[in-house]
Amino acid sequence: MPASARKNTRRIERENTVDEIYERIYVAILEHRLHPGTKLGEERLADIFGVSRARVREVLARLAHEQIVELFPQRGAFVAKPTKEQARDVFEARRLIEPAVLRRLVDTLTPEKIARLRQHQELEADAHRREDKRAMVRLSGEFHTLAAELAGNSALARTMRELCMLTCLTIFLYDAPTSTSCRNDEHELIIDAIAKRDRARAEKLMLAHLDHIEHSLDLDSHAVDVDLEAIFRE
Structure with a gap:
């Protein structure tokens, strides 16, 4: 397989993994299984989903962009807690x-x-x-x-x-x-x-x-x- 094709395959696999984890977290919040204010630890989620912390960070960044998750320096990511x-x-x-x-x-x-x-x-x-x-x-x-x-x-x-x-x-x-x-x-x-x-x-x-x-x-x-x-x- 050409290098460009392998690179494209890895990119697609990464996106699929990120999308799948994002959707599972999204649905868990939507179904009220994840509470507002819950800490979403990178290491814990990486272990649960069997992926790297970098993948988890991608998901959390996407959720934060949509205001579903709040990111705090030195503290980590938390499910948003609307005032x-x-x-x-x-x-x-x-x-x-x-x-x-x-x-x-x-x-x-x-x-x-x-x-x-x-x-x-x-x-x-x-x-x-x-x-x-x-x-x-x-x-x-x-x-x-x-x-x-x-x-x-x-x-x-x-x-x-x-x-x-x-x-x-x-x-x-x-x-x-x-x-x-x-x-x-x-x-x-x-x-x-x-x-x-x-x-x-x-x-x-x-x-x-x-x-x-x-x-x-x-x-x-x-x-x-x-x-x-x-x-x-x-």
């Missing part, structure tokens, strides 16, 4: 962005896009029926990122992914009950409005939905110790 003010900023940003997402989605609507939303809503309903709290939390956040992806604007989709993760951390940190913080029936009503191309109703429902989530927050935080190995090797 009350930051939480309000996140909801303010979502109130500005999500109506725009819905408008673009309605304007570019296709039967395939509605089918994707309905399929996702059914997954949420199934998670509720099974009382699978991890799946409920993950799917609730993914509904909003899916809508942004289907709207077809990559910048909006990236922004929504970050905002949804920060919302997830806020919900965990301030102990909003999963069953009421992002209700499945509210998503269903939003999808119905989108399907009817009723932009005004879809926007109104989304804003009410975001208000409902924010108002359910309990601003008293609780620190909890976490076993990283148990999370990623379960």
Whole structure:
């Protein structure tokens, strides 16, 4: 194999490894298995995932860029712990962005896009029926990122992914009950409005939905110790 091909293969393998570790940490946070404020030790994660600390640093740098992880000199990396003010900023940003997402989605609507939303809503309903709290939390956040992806604007989709993760951390940190913080029936009503191309109703429902989530927050935080190995090797 030519040297250039070997170099390209190693680059792809490195990127795949970084992407896989990133996704596992991302999902662990989204499912509330990793708590806000949890220390993400490089050496510990390198041992758990069987990679070098350099690979772990790449992942942590990417998560930090998205504000999911906070990096502190001499202390290391920690899962972000949004303050009350930051939480309000996140909801303010979502109130500005999500109506725009819905408008673009309605304007570019296709039967395939509605089918994707309905399929996702059914997954949420199934998670509720099974009382699978991890799946409920993950799917609730993914509904909003899916809508942004289907709207077809990559910048909006990236922004929504970050905002949804920060919302997830806020919900965990301030102990909003999963069953009421992002209700499945509210998503269903939003999808119905989108399907009817009723932009005004879809926007109104989304804003009410975001208000409902924010108002359910309990601003008293609780620190909890976490076993990283148990999370990623379960």
